[in-house]
Amino acid sequence: MDGGFGYDQYENRRRDVTMNRESANILSVAGLRRTYGDRVAVDGISFEVNRNEIVGLLGPNGAGKTTTINMILGVLEPSSGSIRIEGEDVSTNRTQALERTNFAAVYAPLPGNLTVQQNLRVFGMMYGVKRLPERIESLLDRFDLGKLRHAKCGVLSSGEQTRAGLAKAMLNEPRLLLLDEPTASLDPAAARDIRAKIRDFASLEHVGVLWTTHNMGEVEGVCDRVLFLSHGKILLEGDPRTLPSGHGKESLEDLFIAVAREPLAIARD
Amino acid sequence: MRFHRTAAIVLRQFYLMRGSPARVLPLFAWVVIDIVLWGFITRYLNSVAAAEFDFVPVLLGAVLLWDFFTRVMHGVSMAFLEDVWSHNFLNLFASPLSIREYLSGLVLSSIATSSLGLLVMVLTASLFFGLSFLVYGLMLVPYLLVLFLFGIALGIFCSGVVLRFGPASEWLVWPVPALLSPFAAVFYPVSTLPAWMQQISKLLPPSYVFEGMRAIIEGRGHPGNALMWSAGLAVLYIVLASWFFSCIHRLAVRTGLLARYSAESVN
Numbered sequence: 001m002d003g004g005f006g007y008d009q010y011e012n013r014r015r016d017v018t019m020n021r022e023s024a025n026i027l028s029v030a031g032l033r034r035t036y037g038d039r040v041a042v043d044g045i046s047f048e049v050n051r052n053e054i055v056g057l058l059g060p061n062g063a064g065k066t067t068t069i070n071m072i073l074g075v076l077e078p079s080s081g082s083i084r085i086e087g088e089d090v091s092t093n094r095t096q097a098l099e100r101t102n103f104a105a106v107y108a109p110l111p112g113n114l115t116v117q118q119n120l121r122v123f124g125m126m127y128g129v130k131r132l133p134e135r136i137e138s139l140l141d142r143f144d145l146g147k148l149r150h151a152k153c154g155v156l157s158s159g160e161q162t163r164a165g166l167a168k169a170m171l172n173e174p175r176l177l178l179l180d181e182p183t184a185s186l187d188p189a190a191a192r193d194i195r196a197k198i199r200d201f202a203s204l205e206h207v208g209v210l211w212t213t214h215n216m217g218e219v220e221g222v223c224d225r226v227l228f229l230s231h232g233k234i235l236l237e238g239d240p241r242t243l244p245s246g247h248g249k250e251s252l253e254d255l256f257i258a259v260a261r262e263p264l265a266i267a268r269d
Numbered sequence: 270m271r272f273h274r275t276a277a278i279v280l281r282q283f284y285l286m287r288g289s290p291a292r293v294l295p296l297f298a299w300v301v302i303d304i305v306l307w308g309f310i311t312r313y314l315n316s317v318a319a320a321e322f323d324f325v326p327v328l329l330g331a332v333l334l335w336d337f338f339t340r341v342m343h344g345v346s347m348a349f350l351e352d353v354w355s356h357n358f359l360n361l362f363a364s365p366l367s368i369r370e371y372l373s374g375l376v377l378s379s380i381a382t383s384s385l386g387l388l389v390m391v392l393t394a395s396l397f398f399g400l401s402f403l404v405y406g407l408m409l410v411p412y413l414l415v416l417f418l419f420g421i422a423l424g425i426f427c428s429g430v431v432l433r434f435g436p437a438s439e440w441l442v443w444p445v446p447a448l449l450s451p452f453a454a455v456f457y458p459v460s461t462l463p464a465w466m467q468q469i470s471k472l473l474p475p476s477y478v479f480e481g482m483r484a485i486i487e488g489r490g491h492p493g494n495a496l497m498w499s500a501g502l503a504v505l506y507i508v509l510a511s512w513f514f515s516c517i518h519r520l521a522v523r524t525g526l527l528a529r530y531s532a533e534s535v536n
C-alpha cells in the first residue's frame with residue numbers, strides 16, 4: 001500500500017478541478033456520441049462554453065440538440081465521450097457537476113400542482129440555495145412573478161410558465177445555464193423581454209449559457225457564438241453575425257436552411 | 270447524502286397535501302370504512318360464537334395492521350406517482366438529487382401519511398369497537414415496525430416497476446397488497462394454507478406478524494426468533510427494492526427512457 005500515491009492522485013485531481021474553475025471554460029464536451037441501435041443521434045461532437053459567453057446550438061429538428069442537452073444534464077448516458085462542468089465529470093461526479101448547472105426547457109415545465117413560490121422553494125432546497133427566501137424574492141421580482149407567487153404553475157399562461165421556469169433555472173446562480181428553446185411559445189414582446197433578462201443574467205453573474213432555438217433573429221441578437229448541428233455533427237461554428245457571409249449566404253436563416261437541406265455541401269465548404 | 274435535498278421531496282409532498290383535500294381524505298377514509306365494516310362483522314361474530322372467544326383483537330386487530338401496511342406502501346407509491354403525473358422527472362433527475370436522497374424523501378413522506386392513517390384507525394377501533402392494544406402488549410411496536418419496513422420495501426419496488434413500464438403500470442401497483450393478503454395469512458393461521466402457499470408465506474414478513482398476533486391472543490406468546498427473522502427479511506427486501514429501483518433508474522438513463530418519460534411517450 002502506498003498512501004502517498006493516493007494523496008498525489010487526490011492533489012492532482014484537486015488541482016485540475018481548481019484550474020478548470022479558474023479558467024474561462026465552464027463546459028467542456030469531448031468526443032460526445034450517442035446511438036440508439038444503428039441510429040446515430042449525436043456523432044462525436046466536441047465543443048466548449050466559456051464564462052460570460054452565450055453559445056447557440058442550432059440545427060433542424062432531429063439534429064441532436066436536445067439529446068446533447070440531456071446528456072449534459074446527466075439524464076441520458078452518452079455512448080462515448082466526456083462532459084465536464086467546471087472540471088467535474090458529469091458521469092463520475094454527477095452531483096458536484098449538477099450543483100453548478102441548471103436548465104429551462106419547454107418540455108420540462110414546473111409541476112403544475114404547486115404554486116410558483118412553492119416550486120421555487122422546493123427546487124431551491126434541492127439545489128442547496130443559501131438564503132433561499134431572499135433569493136426567491138429577488139427572482140420573483142426579476143421575472144415579474146410577484147403577483148403570481150401563489151398561483152399554481154399549471155394555470156399560468158405560456159409566457160408566465162416560461163418566466164417561472166427561468167426563475168427556477170437561475171435559483172442556484174448556476175455557472176452553466178442550459179436553455180432549450182426558452183422563448184418557443186412566447187409572443188415577440190415577451191420573447192424580447194425574456195432575452196434581455198437572460199442576457200443580463202449571463203453578463204452580471206459570469207455564466208456560460210448554451211441556448212437552442214429556431215429563431216435566427218434571436219440568435220443574432222443574443223449569442224456570442226453558434227454551433228450548427230446536423231445529423232448529430234457540428235458542421236459550422238462561429239460568430240452568428242459574420243458566419244453567413246463567410247459561407248456565401250445573406251442571413252443566418254439562409255445558412256440555417258442550407259445546413260438543413262444540404263449539410264454535405266456546407267461541410268465541404 | 271444531503272438532508273436538504275431529501276427534505277425538499279418531503280416539503281413538496283406536504284404542499285400537495287395541504288392544498289388538496291382530495292389527497293388527504295383517502296389517507297383515512299378507506300381505512301375508517303374498513304375498520305367500521307370489520308368492527309360490525311366482529312360484533313356479529315361475537316354474538317353468535319362461543320362466549321370465551323373474542324373476535325375483536327383477532328379480526329379487527331388484523332384489519333388494522335394490514336391497512337397500516339397498505340397505507341405505508343401506498344404512501345411511498347403515491348409520493349412517487351406525483352412526479353409521474355406532473356411530468357417532473359426531468360426537473361428532479363437533472364438536479365443534484367441522488368436516488369438515495371429521493372427514496373429517503375419518499376419514505377419520510379410515507380411515514381407522515383401512514384402515521385395519520387394509523388392514528389385515525391386506532392381511535393376508530395378503540396372508541397367504537399373496544400379494541401384494546403394492551404392485549405398485544407409491547408409486541409405491537411415490533412409488529413408495526415416489521416409491517417412498516419415491508420410496506421416501504423414494496424412501495425419502492427412498485428415505484429421501480431412504474432419507472433420501468435410507464436405510467437399505465439400504476440394499475441399493477443394498487444392491487445399488490447390484495448394479491449399478497451392470502452399468503453400473508455392475515456385472518457387465518459398459515460397452517461390453513463396448502464403446502465405451496467405456506468412456502469410463499471414463509472417469505473413474507475407480515476405472515477410472522479399475524480401468526481404472532483394470534484399466538485399472543487391465544488396466550489402462547491410470540492417466539493422471538495420468528496420476529497427477528499421477519500424483521501431481517503423486511504430489511505433485506507428494502508435493500509433489494511432500493512437496488513432494484515437504482516438499477517431501473519440506471520437503465521432508464523442508459524436507454525434514454527428517463528429523458529423521454531411521459532404518459533405520451535411510454536406505453
